[in-house]
Amino acid sequence: MFSLMRVFGLLLIYFYSQVGAVTFKEFPPQIVKESIEVQIPCSHDDNAKLQMLWYQQKKDSQSMTLIGFVYGQGSPTYEGQFEQQFKLTKEETTKGKLIIRSANPSDSAVYFCAATDNNAQPAYFGQGTKLTVLEKDHATKKPTVKVLPPSTKECRNKINPDKRKKTLLCVASEFYPDHVKVSWEVNGAKRVVGVATDNQASRPGSGANYKITSRLRVPAEEWFNPNNKFECIVNFYDGTATEDIKKIKYGVEAPDTGNTMNKETYLRKSQIGKLAYGVLITKSFVYGAFVMLVVWKLQGSSGKRNN
Structure with a gap:
């Protein structure tokens, strides 16, 4: 029996997609009704990769589960009870299929095909095919x-x-x-x-x-x-x-932050500024005159005392 732990070890180290010596053909996602047979194809371009593996990744899961593999043109090997629900076939070295005998909503997942020389060699992965099995009485609806x-x-x-x-x-x-x-x-x-x-x-x-x-x-x-x-x-x-x-x-106009002024506002503020400046000058003149008066009186008083 193919070691599941060994497969995951290879998966973590050698997860390739359309790199190196292997290029996988991409297949569109599938949306199907319940209880029908579903075929998910796999095709790559390296005749030296004799072993084809299939994985299932459920939604909300960060890991993939090995379904089984086929070496050469031999009989498929399945993990656990997957043989009851799935069937693996190979038309030739580089082409194969994953068949779901009677799809149900629990089969909705992304299915990955991988290729390798043997169990001890790197496994190269395709992009994966997303499958959705429609729930009963639930029709497709655009967003x-x-x-x-x-x-x-x-x-x-x-x-x-x-x-x-x-x-x-x-x-x-x-x-x-x-x-x-x-x-x-x-x-x-x-x-x-x-x-x-x-x-x-x-x-x-x-x-x-x-x-x-x-x-x-x-x-x-x-x-x-x-x-x-x-x-x-x-x-x-x-x-x-x-x-x-x-x-x-x-986009929208920038909001008025109060830092900008129109012509009317500018003239109004200018007039206020001029008035304030005039008042300040007048106060300064009055204050200067007052100081001069005080100085003159002090000087007059000092002169009288000296006489």
Whole structure:
């Protein structure tokens, strides 16, 4: 029996995808109804890799489970009870299939095909094929998308205004199943820097629809420009076709912080300044005259005493 621990040891050290001597052909994801037979193909370009392995990775799991393998054109070897649900076939050295005899929602997962010379050699992995088995009475539904503008209170950096940032939030909700990808564009150009998207779509419970969020963080001066266009693009696959659902949010005018003045305000403040200056000059003149009067009186009194 093939050692599961040994396989995981190889997996941790030699996880390759389309590198080195092996290039795997990519196959599209599948969305199927319950109780039907599902075939997931595998194809690569290295005839020297005689052993083909299959793994299953369930959602919310960080590890993969070995289903089984086929060496050369021999009979398949399965781990545990997988033979009851799965069937492994090989048409030739570089081509094979994983067959799910009667799919049910618990089979929803990403299935990886790997190739190696033998158990002691590196295993090379493909990108994986995502399979979703639709839950009973739950039809596919495309997402509702909306983009929320940044908070007006976000990041008021008074020490370093150049580092002020604003965050736009894209929310895609009420979709099923979870075959979505989210991306951002600014003025028609793809934006990667400052983008943070949920690792995967989430749902509140079984039977509910999915939701995913993505955030775009941009410099404040970029947001405070009505000519800038921020676009969230949600790519949704319903099993037969892919659709892009887009939502746009435009930048806004910078808020009035009270530091700018129009002509009327400027003239009014100028007049107030001139009046204040005039009052100050008048007070200074009066004070000077008073001081001179006091000095004159003191001098007059001193002269009388001397006589």
